[in-house]
Amino acid sequence: MSEIESIKAIKGGEFLIRETQADSVFIPEEWNEEQLMIAETCTNFLAQNVVPNLTRIDEQEEGLMPHLMEEAGALGLLSISIPEQYGGFGKDFKTSMLVTEKLGAGNSFSVAFSAHTGIGTLPILYYGNDAQKEKYIPKLASGEWKGAYCLTEPGAGSDANSGKARAKLSADGKYYLLTGQKMWITNAGFADVFTVFAKIDDDENLSAFIVEKDFEGLSLNTEEHKMGIKGSSTRQVFFNDCKVPVENLLSERQNGFKIAVNILNLGRIKLGGATIGASKEVITSAIRYANEREQFGRPISKYGAIRYKLAQQAIRTYASEAAIYRASQNMEEATEMYEASGLDPIKAKLKGTEQFAIEAAIIKVHASETLDYVVDEGVQIYGGMGYSAEAPMDRAYRDSRINRIFEGTNEINRMLTVDMMLKRALKGELDLMGPAQKVAGELMSVPDFGGADEEGLFIKEKKYIAGFKKAILMVAGAAVQKLMTQLGKEQEVLMYLADMLIELYVSESLQLRVEKLVGLKGEEAVKEKLDMMHVYINDAAVKIANAGREAINSFADGDERRMMLMGLKRFTKTEDINTTQARRNIAAKLIEANKYCY
Amino acid sequence: MSVIVLVEHTEGSIKKKSLEAVQYATSIAQKTGTTVSAIVLGTLPNDEMENLGQYGAHKVLNVPDARLNELHPRAYTTALLTAAQQEASKIIIMLHDINGRAVAPRVAGKLKAGLVAGALSYPDLDKGFVIKKAVFSGKAFAHVNITSDVKVITLIPNTFQLNKGEGKASIEKLDVNFSDNDFGITVKEVNKIKGEIPLADAQLVVSGGRGLKGPENWGILEDLAKELGAATACSRPVADAHWRPHHEHVGQTGGTVRPDLYIAVGISGAIQHLAGVNGSKNIVVINKDPEAPFFKAANYGVVGDALEVLPKLTEAVKKFRQNHK
Amino acid sequence: MVSLFGRFRGGYMKILVCISQVPDTSTKIVLKDDNTAINNQGTTYIVNPYDEWYALVCALELKESGTASDIHLITVGKADVEPVIRKALALGGDEAIRIDADSNDPFQTATYIAEYAKSVSYDLILCGKESIDYNNGAVGAMLAGLLDIDYIGFATDIQINGSSVIVKREIEGGEETDACSLPVVIACQKGVAEARIPNMRGIMAARTRPLKAVTPVAVDPVTEILAYELPPAKAGIKLIEADNMDELVALLHTEAKVL
Numbered sequence A: 001m002s003e004i005e006s007i008k009a010i011k012g013g014e015f016l017i018r019e020t021q022a023d024s025v026f027i028p029e030e031w032n033e034e035q036l037m038i039a040e041t042c043t044n045f046l047a048q049n050v051v052p053n054l055t056r057i058d059e060q061e062e063g064l065m066p067h068l069m070e071e072a073g074a075l076g077l078l079s080i081s082i083p084e085q086y087g088g089f090g091k092d093f094k095t096s097m098l099v100t101e102k103l104g105a106g107n108s109f110s111v112a113f114s115a116h117t118g119i120g121t122l123p124i125l126y127y128g129n130d131a132q133k134e135k136y137i138p139k140l141a142s143g144e145w146k147g148a149y150c151l152t153e154p155g156a157g158s159d160a161n162s163g164k165a166r167a168k169l170s171a172d173g174k175y176y177l178l179t180g181q182k183m184w185i186t187n188a189g190f191a192d193v194f195t196v197f198a199k200i201d202d203d204e205n206l207s208a209f210i211v212e213k214d215f216e217g218l219s220l221n222t223e224e225h226k227m228g229i230k231g232s233s234t235r236q237v238f239f240n241d242c243k244v245p246v247e248n249l250l251s252e253r254q255n256g257f258k259i260a261v262n263i264l265n266l267g268r269i270k271l272g273g274a275t276i277g278a279s280k281e282v283i284t285s286a287i288r289y290a291n292e293r294e295q296f297g298r299p300i301s302k303y304g305a306i307r308y309k310l311a312q313q314a315i316r317t318y319a320s321e322a323a324i325y326r327a328s329q330n331m332e333e334a335t336e337m338y339e340a341s342g343l344d345p346i347k348a349k350l351k352g353t354e355q356f357a358i359e360a361a362i363i364k365v366h367a368s369e370t371l372d373y374v375v376d377e378g379v380q381i382y383g384g385m386g387y388s389a390e391a392p393m394d395r396a397y398r399d400s401r402i403n404r405i406f407e408g409t410n411e412i413n414r415m416l417t418v419d420m421m422l423k424r425a426l427k428g429e430l431d432l433m434g435p436a437q438k439v440a441g442e443l444m445s446v447p448d449f450g451g452a453d454e455e456g457l458f459i460k461e462k463k464y465i466a467g468f469k470k471a472i473l474m475v476a477g478a479a480v481q482k483l484m485t486q487l488g489k490e491q492e493v494l495m496y497l498a499d500m501l502i503e504l505y506v507s508e509s510l511q512l513r514v515e516k517l518v519g520l521k522g523e524e525a526v527k528e529k530l531d532m533m534h535v536y537i538n539d540a541a542v543k544i545a546n547a548g549r550e551a552i553n554s555f556a557d558g559d560e561r562r563m564m565l566m567g568l569k570r571f572t573k574t575e576d577i578n579t580t581q582a583r584r585n586i587a588a589k590l591i592e593a594n595k596y597c598y
Numbered sequence B: 001m002s003v004i005v006l007v008e009h010t011e012g013s014i015k016k017k018s019l020e021a022v023q024y025a026t027s028i029a030q031k032t033g034t035t036v037s038a039i040v041l042g043t044l045p046n047d048e049m050e051n052l053g054q055y056g057a058h059k060v061l062n063v064p065d066a067r068l069n070e071l072h073p074r075a076y077t078t079a080l081l082t083a084a085q086q087e088a089s090k091i092i093i094m095l096h097d098i099n100g101r102a103v104a105p106r107v108a109g110k111l112k113a114g115l116v117a118g119a120l121s122y123p124d125l126d127k128g129f130v131i132k133k134a135v136f137s138g139k140a141f142a143h144v145n146i147t148s149d150v151k152v153i154t155l156i157p158n159t160f161q162l163n164k165g166e167g168k169a170s171i172e173k174l175d176v177n178f179s180d181n182d183f184g185i186t187v188k189e190v191n192k193i194k195g196e197i198p199l200a201d202a203q204l205v206v207s208g209g210r211g212l213k214g215p216e217n218w219g220i221l222e223d224l225a226k227e228l229g230a231a232t233a234c235s236r237p238v239a240d241a242h243w244r245p246h247h248e249h250v251g252q253t254g255g256t257v258r259p260d261l262y263i264a265v266g267i268s269g270a271i272q273h274l275a276g277v278n279g280s281k282n283i284v285v286i287n288k289d290p291e292a293p294f295f296k297a298a299n300y301g302v303v304g305d306a307l308e309v310l311p312k313l314t315e316a317v318k319k320f321r322q323n324h325k
Numbered sequence C: 001m002v003s004l005f006g007r008f009r010g011g012y013m014k015i016l017v018c019i020s021q022v023p024d025t026s027t028k029i030v031l032k033d034d035n036t037a038i039n040n041q042g043t044t045y046i047v048n049p050y051d052e053w054y055a056l057v058c059a060l061e062l063k064e065s066g067t068a069s070d071i072h073l074i075t076v077g078k079a080d081v082e083p084v085i086r087k088a089l090a091l092g093g094d095e096a097i098r099i100d101a102d103s104n105d106p107f108q109t110a111t112y113i114a115e116y117a118k119s120v121s122y123d124l125i126l127c128g129k130e131s132i133d134y135n136n137g138a139v140g141a142m143l144a145g146l147l148d149i150d151y152i153g154f155a156t157d158i159q160i161n162g163s164s165v166i167v168k169r170e171i172e173g174g175e176e177t178d179a180c181s182l183p184v185v186i187a188c189q190k191g192v193a194e195a196r197i198p199n200m201r202g203i204m205a206a207r208t209r210p211l212k213a214v215t216p217v218a219v220d221p222v223t224e225i226l227a228y229e230l231p232p233a234k235a236g237i238k239l240i241e242a243d244n245m246d247e248l249v250a251l252l253h254t255e256a257k258v259l
């Protein structure tokens, strides 16, 4: 590998110990003309076909959702990054993320879309043999067939590998007979093809099967009554000696859990994309209402309390977006690298995605919690109308909540974030110990005040972010040393560490995005984005300090605690800034534009 | 060197907006020291044509060919070019309406003349020949200078005040050499729309709220709508109570309308209602409560009891319509 | 399904669709340079809706039904309008022509297009009823004049049978059905076709469809915009006495100009 390549080949999780160059990240301000056209098609599709029908969709009007899926299919939106040989458009991953983001504003439609194009299609695309792909992918790509994914069972949710569904070979050796029940299956009501996970005989691990809706022995329960995404079909699926031809075993026997995990890696970052798409839409509604609604003789958008909320909604969304597309680009580059090293494109894609599984988990949590913040404040901005089932915030609020639950609950994803990081360190893939020891050494030494007189727009933020990294390395290093193998059981500490990592990754992504943007457009053109960066990093420092303190206090005491708390203070110290003025600037632009405009 | 103005007529009488055009032409003629020649294409009683003198036309050039009673852009163009040549005209005026928009650009193109489509002002001759017109669908105005020798202008109807004076125009027959091509378009069928006006397309909307008290009072609202040629709409509680059909409900959770004129009767002006109607170009609010929020969003307001005000308004419109045939 | 029986399936019918670039409908107009120009910083541009939704889609339908063979798009503009032309090409069209000139004078624009159209001799020229920026609605009729062919404006329905054309168009207070022969220029509005959303195939093809820049013929503009002006802020409400409805009607007539 040449030196340039090796520099480009950033590894997943490395953000904790390495500095990233701004010009190496992808930022959404760089979408090209074709990508913007595709985005516009998505927006127009939602505006013309989905938004006018939201109520009918939520009432699950017979045939409506599958029809909308077919319409999306006719526009090509179900097959953005499916290879051309299977009737797709072979576009890069970022473009498919962009489509997911834009359609993410489509409430229940977005869930049906994401489930179909993600968990419904990808297991077959990535793990199917040629015959399976030829049979299923073109129809899934066009929308003629709809896909679903059956992993969860009544007794197996977060612990997905513990399912009871079983498969055994039929006497004539032609079929697997599948027995068991799956629950919470998105798109079940109209799906034609199900990827079903079950153990063969007494296997330790899951296997995966492609099951068609007409296979004998498959039946559906009625629709679940849900808090939100009411238009999304969710049902139990029962398998009673369901006859699955042996050629419909997906990949190899016992490879199912790996399939499930790898598909989830993609699903998580995609969920991130979809939720910021929804966030932007909700922010736009909130701004419009705030500009229209008058109380005490003025539009409520003139009030600081409301402007604060609008700014905060936008800052968090913009920051989340920075992280999402940074990681998407990384996945794409890693995929290209694996491909260049001789892997076939699909294996390369899986490995490239897996490489950034930590980032995907971080994004899943941050973006879904951003949307929840955005809809919550959206309701608040609408006041009483926010509580009306006929105003747009009601649906947004209810529909948002699922995102913290599926694709791995946010607790599971937080634990995974830390767990994967530590595992990679143990395997020697990620050198955390060296940097952690260096930080520990720094704790004993006189603080380094260097760089104070350096000039530059981002000097301070870069220093803060370097400090965040030190804080995490210090706490994580001490936790590992102290708790050793018990760390896995100290979930509270894991949660704090995850929160610190999430804030670090998003802060850094935002800083890099704004730095690159200033390089492209100049400082003057992106003033509000600089404000966003200042506010976000200011707040992140507080969050990281708090989480770090709670973590330290839970496992350290005496001098060690005191020393670490002092170190933490030093590593998370930021200069005081006027965040009120910054938020006002950010809100002013939103209010003027009367829509989300970042 | 006269100013030429194309006069539209229907069923034997001149359209009111064409009188505005004649008067506009007269104003320019006076400033430039010329006279106005009105062009009447098709058949029209002589006294109608003579009466154009009341708005300043010096003479009428008439082509009494019945085929011209229908729009034939090429034939109209041929006639106007003939007239322009005969009169050595430098200024040609039409209306910015369906007919004018088919003919004026054609004439302008043939004469390599600058065109202002949709004039809102008289030309400012001090700065050249500068006319104001709306651009960006009314979000701005442009001041357009015509730099060519010959100038073609189409006027927005209902923009220029009419002042009827004395006078009688002389009538001359204009000889035009039409070719077959000039009548290349055959009119197969004409359908005038009657009956109910669809709400979404309506230019005028009369809308009622709870202030009308009950469905039995909608008659007076419909009378006004009929007199105006307006569509009817209502607030949500009115539709919910089945006083009116649901498709009439406008607002945040109902239809959106953007008419030229929205008359709100007995509607308080809740934000949810305003959301569906604030694209209206003009809003008249009739409400007995002077504090009703709708007044803040209105251009014209009447504080009073709808049951009394509505019949009076209908009467006034009727009177106006009779005077402005 | 459109039946092809009895229909001119010559397959040689060439359509020219005139498209223009306009600011997105939600654009706020801001003036600059002493009100002599529009500040277009940050403005996003779209294909003029009447051109895209009706004229272009009508042409596409005619091609899909086998009536037309070639669809060419034409616009007058400098290179920076090309992204918007490609937006149109994403919907369809076989090639696009950009007359390399800036013009907001209808005569100049129409002359440019007419000169090009003469060199290809189109059977049908479609345009939108007006562009939503300068609202002149003049280019179509002027073009027909310069080409000495028929023109029908405000069309709501177009049927082509062999070389004969049946068009429904708006008239005052109703609708009229006109017949004429090709070639003709038709200005389209709602009804002529249903707006479409560009699909992936179209978007990807847009880049590969030929888009050629043509040097304009020499023609001077005959109008110039000297200045712009923004409408005054919404004036406060005018209250009218309840027993003076004549005054209200008069105001609606003379001031609001809606009666």
Ligand SMILES: Cc1cc2nc3c(=O)[nH]c(=O)nc-3n(C[C@H](O)[C@H](O)[C@H](O)COP(=O)(O)OP(=O)(O)OC[C@H]3O[C@@H](n4cnc5c(N)ncnc54)[C@H](O)[C@@H]3O)c2cc1C
Pocket: A115, A148, A149, A150, A151, A152, A156, A157, A158, A159, A183, A184, A185, A186, A187, A226, A234, A402, A405, A406, A407, A408, A409, A410, A411, A412, A491
């Ligand atoms: C609307 C909807 C659609 C869905 N669609 C699909 C689908 O299409 N296909 C599919 O297979 N599944 C689907 N699911 C299932 C979804 O993935 C699971 O609900 C999710 O993984 C959580 O599992 P559970 O519901 O069993 O919760 P549980 O696992 O019981 O979790 C309950 C709580 O305990 C926490 N928890 C669990 N384990 C741990 C642990 N080890 N440490 C700490 N905390 C823990 C969780 O975070 C959560 O807060 C869907 C669910 C819903 C609601």
Ligand SMILES: Cc1cc2nc3c(=O)[nH]c(=O)nc-3n(C[C@H](O)[C@H](O)[C@H](O)COP(=O)(O)OP(=O)(O)OC[C@H]3O[C@@H](n4cnc5c(N)ncnc54)[C@H](O)[C@@H]3O)c2cc1C
Pocket: A388, A389, A390, A391, B208, B209, B210, B211, B212, B234, B235, B236, B237, B238, B249, B250, B251, B252, B253, B254, B265, B266, B267, B268, B269, B270, B271, B272, B273, B276, B286, B287, B288, B289, B292, B304, B305, B306, B307
């Ligand atoms: C979720 C939700 C969605 C909504 N969506 C819509 C919507 O889409 N469209 C909509 O219109 N509303 C909507 N509303 C209702 C809205 O909030 C108002 O309640 C409603 O617009 C009021 O209707 P109104 O003006 O007819 O009645 P009121 O508010 O009761 O007003 C009646 C008015 O009539 C006046 N009045 C009374 N008597 C007379 C008289 N004799 N002469 C003249 N004036 C008189 C009163 O002064 C008063 O101003 C919605 C509400 C909610 C909660």
